[in-house]
Amino acid sequence: MGVVSPLGNSVKAFWDGLVSGCSVAKSLKDITHCDLFRLLGENEFASQVITEVEQFEEEAQQLPEQVRRRDRSVQFAVAAALQAVCDARLDGSSSSALHASWGIAFTTAVGAAVATEEAFCQATDCGTEVLDPAMLPDTFYLDWSCHTPALLLASLVNAHGPCTTISSACASGVDVIGHAYESIKDGDASVMLAVASEAPLAPTRFGGCDVIHCLSTGFNGQPKLASRPFDLRRSGFVMGEGAGALMLEEREHALARGAHIYAEITGFGLVSNATHMVSLKPAVAPHLVRAIKQAMSQAGIETVDYIQPHASSTAQNDETETRAIKKAFGEYAYAIPMSATKSMLGHALATAGFFGVMAAALSLERGIIHPTINYEEPDPLCDLDYVPNTARPFDGKSALVIASGFSGSHATLVLQKGREQ
Amino acid sequence: MTERVVAITGIGTLTPAGRGTEALWSHLTSGHTCIRPIDPHVYFDPSKYACQEAGQVAPFSEPRVLMPEMMAQTDRYSQMALVAVLDALDRARLPTDFRVEDSPVRPERVALTVATVGAGWGYVEHEMQSLWTGGIGKLDRYGLTAGFPAGAQGHISIFFGVQGRTRTFISERAAGAHALIEGAKAIQRGDAEIVIAGGTEAPLTPLSWAAYQQYTGTGMHLGEGSTFLVLEEVEHARRRGIPLLAEIRGWSRGTNPSPLGSLEGPRKRLKGRGLAQAIYTALAQADVHPSAIDVLLPAGPALAEEDAAEQDAISSVFDRSSLPIVRPKMVLGHLLGAATATDVAVATLAIKRQTIPSAHDTLLSTDLRHTLILAGGSGGMHACLVLAKPGMI
Numbered sequence: 001m002g003v004v005s006p007l008g009n010s011v012k013a014f015w016d017g018l019v020s021g022c023s024v025a026k027s028l029k030d031i032t033h034c035d036l037f038r039l040l041g042e043n044e045f046a047s048q049v050i051t052e053v054e055q056f057e058e059e060a061q062q063l064p065e066q067v068r069r070r071d072r073s074v075q076f077a078v079a080a081a082l083q084a085v086c087d088a089r090l091d092g093s094s095s096s097a098l099h100a101s102w103g104i105a106f107t108t109a110v111g112a113a114v115a116t117e118e119a120f121c122q123a124t125d126c127g128t129e130v131l132d133p134a135m136l137p138d139t140f141y142l143d144w145s146c147h148t149p150a151l152l153l154a155s156l157v158n159a160h161g162p163c164t165t166i167s168s169a170c171a172s173g174v175d176v177i178g179h180a181y182e183s184i185k186d187g188d189a190s191v192m193l194a195v196a197s198e199a200p201l202a203p204t205r206f207g208g209c210d211v212i213h214c215l216s217t218g219f220n221g222q223p224k225l226a227s228r229p230f231d232l233r234r235s236g237f238v239m240g241e242g243a244g245a246l247m248l249e250e251r252e253h254a255l256a257r258g259a260h261i262y263a264e265i266t267g268f269g270l271v272s273n274a275t276h277m278v279s280l281k282p283a284v285a286p287h288l289v290r291a292i293k294q295a296m297s298q299a300g301i302e303t304v305d306y307i308q309p310h311a312s313s314t315a316q317n318d319e320t321e322t323r324a325i326k327k328a329f330g331e332y333a334y335a336i337p338m339s340a341t342k343s344m345l346g347h348a349l350a351t352a353g354f355f356g357v358m359a360a361a362l363s364l365e366r367g368i369i370h371p372t373i374n375y376e377e378p379d380p381l382c383d384l385d386y387v388p389n390t391a392r393p394f395d396g397k398s399a400l401v402i403a404s405g406f407s408g409s410h411a412t413l414v415l416q417k418g419r420e421q
Numbered sequence: 422m423t424e425r426v427v428a429i430t431g432i433g434t435l436t437p438a439g440r441g442t443e444a445l446w447s448h449l450t451s452g453h454t455c456i457r458p459i460d461p462h463v464y465f466d467p468s469k470y471a472c473q474e475a476g477q478v479a480p481f482s483e484p485r486v487l488m489p490e491m492m493a494q495t496d497r498y499s500q501m502a503l504v505a506v507l508d509a510l511d512r513a514r515l516p517t518d519f520r521v522e523d524s525p526v527r528p529e530r531v532a533l534t535v536a537t538v539g540a541g542w543g544y545v546e547h548e549m550q551s552l553w554t555g556g557i558g559k560l561d562r563y564g565l566t567a568g569f570p571a572g573a574q575g576h577i578s579i580f581f582g583v584q585g586r587t588r589t590f591i592s593e594r595a596a597g598a599h600a601l602i603e604g605a606k607a608i609q610r611g612d613a614e615i616v617i618a619g620g621t622e623a624p625l626t627p628l629s630w631a632a633y634q635q636y637t638g639t640g641m642h643l644g645e646g647s648t649f650l651v652l653e654e655v656e657h658a659r660r661r662g663i664p665l666l667a668e669i670r671g672w673s674r675g676t677n678p679s680p681l682g683s684l685e686g687p688r689k690r691l692k693g694r695g696l697a698q699a700i701y702t703a704l705a706q707a708d709v710h711p712s713a714i715d716v717l718l719p720a721g722p723a724l725a726e727e728d729a730a731e732q733d734a735i736s737s738v739f740d741r742s743s744l745p746i747v748r749p750k751m752v753l754g755h756l757l758g759a760a761t762a763t764d765v766a767v768a769t770l771a772i773k774r775q776t777i778p779s780a781h782d783t784l785l786s787t788d789l790r791h792t793l794i795l796a797g798g799s800g801g802m803h804a805c806l807v808l809a810k811p812g813m814i
Contacts (some may be wrong), residue, residue: 016581020804039551040552043557044556044557045557064681066681066684067681068686102474104676109569109570109571110565110570111486111570116545116628117549119628120546120549120553120628121549121553123628123631124550124553126553126554127550127551127552127553127554128553128554130465130466130627131465131546131627131628131631132469133469133470133627133630133631133634134469136631136632136635138635139635139685140632140635140686141632141633141635141636142684144539144628144629144632145538145593145632145799146570146591146594147538147591147592147596147798147799148684150592151593151799151800151802152681152684153683154676154678154801154802155678155679155680155681155684156681158678159676159678160669160676160677160678160695161674161675161676162599162674162675163592163595163674163676163800163802164590164592164595164674165590165593165596165600166567166588166589166590166591166592167570167571167589167590167591168571168574168587168589169566169569169571169575172571175588179588182606182610185612188674203552203553204545204548204549204552204560204564205565207548207552207557207560207564208548208560208564208565208568209565210557210560210563211557211560211561211562211564212562216483217675270586270588271529271584271585271586272533272578272583272585272586273584273585274520274528274578274579274581274582274583274584275579275813276579277494277566277575277576277579278566283557287584290529307793316509358685395652405571405589406565406566406569406571406575407566407571407574407575407576407578408575408578408579408587408599409571409574409587420751
């Protein structure tokens with residue numbers, strides 16, 4: 001497992017931050033990594049809150065030079081992935097026969113937002129001139145192509161199996177793990193390095209979300225309170241960034257080498273609601289129910305002990321998701337605790353669902369579930385157990401993770417406690 | 422349980438050769454290239470670019486799907502895809518909305534895979550220009566979803582009522598093969614009865630073109646276009662009496678990782694060994710000997726280093742000089758995310774017509790039973806697909 005996140009750049013920092021329930025959201029004007037917002041001048045974005053990965057420089061220093069030259073999202077991806085490879089302790093057994101069956105599955109929703117917008121500004125004098133190709137950085141292609149992180153990783157870990165990059169908007173983080181899981185189940189690989197990375201904090205991508213009113217506007221003066229899934233005063237999501245990586249390994253392969261097992265993946269669901277590009281109105285709930293049931297039935301279980309919902313803190317998503325969970329589990333829904341990573345981490349698009357899977361796996365392994373923070377005023381339409389504001393002990397054996405995205409995708413994953421732990 | 426076999430029952434294609442399979446076939450048999458100087462009135466002034474030619478799609482319209490409101494909220498890469506999907510569904514005699522009551526398949530049993538490399542950069546560049554010159558008020562509410570990689574997937578699934586699995590592959594030039602293989606696997610596993618699978622690419626925008634130029638220089642002709650196929654479980658197709666055009670019998674995906682620095686160039690000559698092994702894997706799945714392959718569609722012409730590696734692999738697997746090789750990319754340009762779906766469309770037509778497309782439109786004296794389609798990409802990625810004439814076990 002590996003992570004680069006606004007709560008910190010190690011699994012320990014990520015988990016400690018989630019359990020302690022501290023928000024790291026901050027004002028857009030305090031952004032440190034992207035000068036484009038300042039260059040754009042006085043901005044009137046309706047949302048003024050973000051989360052940002054900090055103190056990444058130390059981590060970045062350890063990356064190969066060819067990676068350090070790349071966009072932030074590429075560096076995040078490689079840094080998180082190398083942590084995961086190291087954590088899995090597979091590097092000691094680096095025979096070429098083993099790597100023949102290694103694969104890479106990467107995802108991003110928007111790719112290298114910062115490097116591409118910087119290059120655009122440089123080559124067009126901030127949009128005022130016809131683009132001059134000679135003004136682009138000379139390896140710009142590698143930032144522009146969303147597949148570069150996967151290729152760098154295939155080279156770095158010498159993976160000879162499938163090397164794919166997929167994108168399903170904000171459902172991507174769960175989808176990519178499902179894709180990697182199926183690659184192992186179908187016998188296409190015995191080890192899959194699944195990675196999600198996103199660094200979308202550049203004016204055009206941020207603005208693209210801002211103009212459709214899906215970003216938080218209610219707490220611009222108090223950033224730490226802005227991301228508040230399921231709370232009555234929620235007003236949208238807080239855009240964030242980061243990367244997550246998981247080494248998935250065929251179970252017998254892992255047991256044979258005595259590997260530490262965080263959790264087992266036992267079910268995956270993927271559906272499209274075919275309703276609307278960006279709306280998550282209650283009418284889409286039956287499709288989310290279908291996605292939940294697909295994963296549950298594949299796992300062969302009737303209920304789950306814990307849910308990591310999409311919980312984006314938008315009015316529509318949180319209501320629709322609550323409705324779908326009640327429909328899927330009936331009265332029992334009230335007994336299932338669910339907590340939202342986005343209340344602390346913000347919404348890192350493709351990486352968001354990935355963070356949810358990591359948090360669920362850590363909960364199963366460590367017997368704690370983290371809180372949903374900023375939960376102050378209950379919304380009558382959102383009346384489940386959201387683990388408000390304080391972490392609690394957990395002895396459950398299974399967890400469901402949900403991610404929903406623009407373009408109408410819903411992806412779900414069931415994790416169960418590792419049986420040999 | 423009997424094995425679920427994957428058939429192709431529909432093809433829709435909009436490429437520099439024109440719209441539809443007849444146009445594609447006749448251009449390939451004429452052998453005349455579709456590569457032309459980039460039209461500055463439609464795209465951009467190419468004079469500052471090293472490569473000023475590309476395969477371009479002639480103006481198109483389609484009132485059944487490209488209504489004014491659809492045009493306003495989509496990029497060209499989605500618009501070409503919507504037309505290709507519409508034609509593929511027509512050809513497979515499927516409804517253009519799976520949600521209708523008399524649809525022969527439930528919308529949840531229909532899946533979609535889309536391949537693209539650059540997605541909707543034309544729209545993104547337009548948004549960047551608007552924001553930087555006109556301020557936030559000039560941003561478009563469709564800007565994000567028109568331009569990002571999952572945009573075409575969203576518009577196709579909403580318009581045609583696809584409610585099963587949907588996924589977009591952006592694995593550079595291997596994306597097309599990845600999307601088709603994922604579609605075939607979804608049918609084989611039982612996740613869907615029908616998969617709309619293909620690719621779409623609109624690389625003729627100033628920033629995209631500059632990016633590609635850095636990588637390909639003048640050594641590789643590119644083009645725009647979209648091809649989608651209807652993949653269908655064989656028994657499902659038989660039950661509704663639709664002719665099978667071809668079957669997808671084998672596939673494989675793999676990587677022959679190149680050294681870290683070689684991604685930035687200068688590129689090194691790659692080895693063909695991984696690809697040769699991958700071809701054997703796909704042939705084994707299809708249960709055929711290399712000698713059973715009647716036509717080969719290679720991944721190239723692409724970059725010289727990749728072509729050389731591919732030639733090594735082909736020579737090592739096929740010890741005969743008479744293997745017919747068809748190269749649609751020579752005529753159309755490399756259609757990037759749409760390339761492999763287009764190659765598979767050509768291979769399917771060859772099986773259907775029992776003819777190898779060439780200047781002489783060679784009608785074979787023997788049965789044309791199996792075709793092999795190769796795909797490749799940066800960093801040593803490779804993939805292959807084996808197509809068979811329907812009903813051969």
